[in-house]
Amino acid sequence: MTDLLRTEQLVKRFGGLVATDHANLVVRAGELHALIGPNGAGKTTLIHQLSGALAPSSGHIHFDGHDITDVAMHDRVHRGLVRSYQITSVFKRLSVLDNLALAVQSRDGSSLRFWRPARAERARYEAAAGVAERVGLGAQLERVAGALSHGEQRQLEVGLALALDPKLLLLDEPMAGTGPEESERMVALLQSLRGQVTMLLVEHDMDAVFRLADRISTLVFGRIIATGSADEIRAHPEVKRAYLGDDAEETL
Numbered sequence: 001m002t003d004l005l006r007t008e009q010l011v012k013r014f015g016g017l018v019a020t021d022h023a024n025l026v027v028r029a030g031e032l033h034a035l036i037g038p039n040g041a042g043k044t045t046l047i048h049q050l051s052g053a054l055a056p057s058s059g060h061i062h063f064d065g066h067d068i069t070d071v072a073m074h075d076r077v078h079r080g081l082v083r084s085y086q087i088t089s090v091f092k093r094l095s096v097l098d099n100l101a102l103a104v105q106s107r108d109g110s111s112l113r114f115w116r117p118a119r120a121e122r123a124r125y126e127a128a129a130g131v132a133e134r135v136g137l138g139a140q141l142e143r144v145a146g147a148l149s150h151g152e153q154r155q156l157e158v159g160l161a162l163a164l165d166p167k168l169l170l171l172d173e174p175m176a177g178t179g180p181e182e183s184e185r186m187v188a189l190l191q192s193l194r195g196q197v198t199m200l201l202v203e204h205d206m207d208a209v210f211r212l213a214d215r216i217s218t219l220v221f222g223r224i225i226a227t228g229s230a231d232e233i234r235a236h237p238e239v240k241r242a243y244l245g246d247d248a249e250e251t252l
Ligand SMILES: Nc1ncnc2c1ncn2[C@@H]1O[C@H](COP(=O)(O)OP(=O)(O)OP(=O)(O)O)[C@@H](O)[C@H]1O
Pocket: 014, 017, 019, 037, 038, 039, 040, 041, 042, 043, 044, 045, 046
């Protein structure tokens, strides 16, 4: 498998605090890679540097064969590096279909320019309906987004990111605030996307992480201390110590 994303000695300092400490993260093409770590380990800070929302203090980010460390956020999206949006970016008064059509438009704005407007619009709505189907909202096309359940809104967020046709989807806590049934639906959705898109998942729900991930990287105090399969991470002494303390008898 080839590396789709690679960070090289990435560092982010906030004043005296080193939030990302020479992190070397590798996401291979096609895998579902999870990033875990205790509270304050630096997961969000790392994701923000990958999406381009935060500039690293030093180090490099390579994506799809290019050094993108200095590439602007919107340019990263065009290159296929897309972060799932937070709920605030869903237009709550628009329908599921309109929300997705707007996302498709932002991707295809230029490629459909030469089509007649009516045809371009039809193509966008067809693409949007296809994305709704992929994220399990095919039966809710006309529903106003604000009337969806919390879990369905998270499915729509994943859809908004998918509509941009990503090579790598950065998923920032897609199960946060969802109940058990909704979490289960999100797990099934991410399972169904496996093989279609490479994913980097930050998630506190360890049960979901260990079921879904092909590989897991563990971040502690801004450093990647281990990368491996679920079994390798479960058995890793440093990971156990980071999560459970020195006298940990339990397993993850
Ligand atoms: N803008 C900022 N300015 C100063 N310090 C920050 C800033 N953002 C994050 N930090 C600090 O950087 C460290 C890493 O925070 P970050 O939010 O990335 O961790 P996290 O692993 O995502 O945590 P959680 O699991 O609780 O969401 C923390 O000590 C945090 O207080």
